[in-house]
Every structure is written in structure tokens, then in C-alpha cells.
Amino acid sequence: MFKRLNAIKQPASASKLCGIAALFLVSVVTANTALATQPEHKVSKAKASHATPVKTVNPAYPESAEAQGQEGFVVLKFDITEQGNTDNIRVIESEPAGVFDENAKKAFSHWQYKPRIQNGQAQRQTGLLVQLDFKLTDDTTSAKN
Known part of the structure; x- marks a missing residue:
């Protein structure tokens, strides 16, 4: 039980890495969506x-x-x-x-x-x-x- 409480208090470095990766992924998707919604520059x-x-x-x-x-x-x-x-x-x-x-x-x-x-x-x-x-x-x- 004490091991579980300590694990909750001090998250492992792998979960920090997952958080950073998730933040990066969200940033990429947001930037991609923003670029995709830009009006297309049309030339006849x-x-x-x-x-x-x-x-x-x-x-x-x-x-x-x-x-x-x-x-x-x-x-x-x-x-x-x-x-x-x-x-x-x-x-x-x-x-x-x-x-x-x-x-x-x-x-x-x-x-x-x-x-x-x-x-x-x-x-x-x-x-x-x-x-x-x-x-x-x-x-x-x-x-x-």
C-alpha cells in the first residue's frame, strides 16, 4: 500500500515522457488544423x-x-x-x-x-x-x- 502511495506522489519518468509526447501531438494536430482551415489562394x-x-x-x-x-x-x-x-x-x-x-x-x-x-x-x-x-x-x- 505504501509503495502505491509513493508511486502516486512521485510519478515515473516514463509518464513525464508520455505527457510531453501527448503535448507535442496535440500541438501538431492543432497547427495542422489551423493551416487546413486557411482560405485557399485561388488563381484562375x-x-x-x-x-x-x-x-x-x-x-x-x-x-x-x-x-x-x-x-x-x-x-x-x-x-x-x-x-x-x-x-x-x-x-x-x-x-x-x-x-x-x-x-x-x-x-x-x-x-x-x-x-x-x-x-x-x-x-x-x-x-x-x-x-x-x-x-x-x-x-x-x-x-x-
């Missing part, structure tokens, strides 16, 4: 990737793909320079892989965009995406921004 898609092409060039349809009746697409990631030129063009995805990539990149390098103007100065835009579709119709290729 039109504003986020507002880029207007002023000159487009259709890519050449590869003869081998045309002969085999292949259709597909290429998704390119690119930057727009302060002058409106495309730069840093990279293939992100293509279907079928590798068939249309080079023709898409070559044609897209000749595209021109209206540069973004901010505070009276042209700004570089980075990380934009475009999809070039290769279809065997009268209008063989098209682009989706």
Missing part, C-alpha cells in the same frame, strides 16, 4: 497561364507515321522570353513515344507569343505547357494551350 487558370500566341507554325507530319496511319500528340513544356520567343522547349509526354517529338519541337521553336507585361516591362514566363495534336485529317495538326 486563364491568369496562371495567360499566354497568347501571335505566330504559330504547324509541324511537319512524319512520312513514316503518315504511311502507317499513326496519330498522336506531344506535350511540350517551355518558357517565353521577354521578346515573346519560345525557349527551353522540352518534351514532357508524347504518344506514341518519340514519333512526333522532334517535328513538334522544331516547329514550336518558331512560335511567337505576346510577352507578359508587368509594371511596363516585359517579363519572362516559365514552365508553360502546350499540346500539339497530330491527326490524319485535312487540318493535320492543332495546338491546345
Whole structure:
């Protein structure tokens, strides 16, 4: 009985450790809840990737793909320079892989965009995406921004 009373008077160090861990856990959950209830900063898609092409060039349809009746697409990631030129063009995805990539990149390098103007100065835009579709119709290729 005396051992129990002494144990109650002087809690073990393990229970102090559990108390600290519980306090930490409550703090993390509270902070997480506070961050989750913050209003989401929404940017419209039109504003986020507002880029207007002023000159487009259709890519050449590869003869081998045309002969085999292949259709597909290429998704390119690119930057727009302060002058409106495309730069840093990279293939992100293509279907079928590798068939249309080079023709898409070559044609897209000749595209021109209206540069973004901010505070009276042209700004570089980075990380934009475009999809070039290769279809065997009268209008063989098209682009989706």
C-alpha cells in the first residue's frame, strides 16, 4: 500500500515522457488544423497561364507515321522570353513515344507569343505547357494551350 502511495506522489519518468509526447501531438494536430482551415489562394487558370500566341507554325507530319496511319500528340513544356520567343522547349509526354517529338519541337521553336507585361516591362514566363495534336485529317495538326 505504501509503495502505491509513493508511486502516486512521485510519478515515473516514463509518464513525464508520455505527457510531453501527448503535448507535442496535440500541438501538431492543432497547427495542422489551423493551416487546413486557411482560405485557399485561388488563381484562375486563364491568369496562371495567360499566354497568347501571335505566330504559330504547324509541324511537319512524319512520312513514316503518315504511311502507317499513326496519330498522336506531344506535350511540350517551355518558357517565353521577354521578346515573346519560345525557349527551353522540352518534351514532357508524347504518344506514341518519340514519333512526333522532334517535328513538334522544331516547329514550336518558331512560335511567337505576346510577352507578359508587368509594371511596363516585359517579363519572362516559365514552365508553360502546350499540346500539339497530330491527326490524319485535312487540318493535320492543332495546338491546345
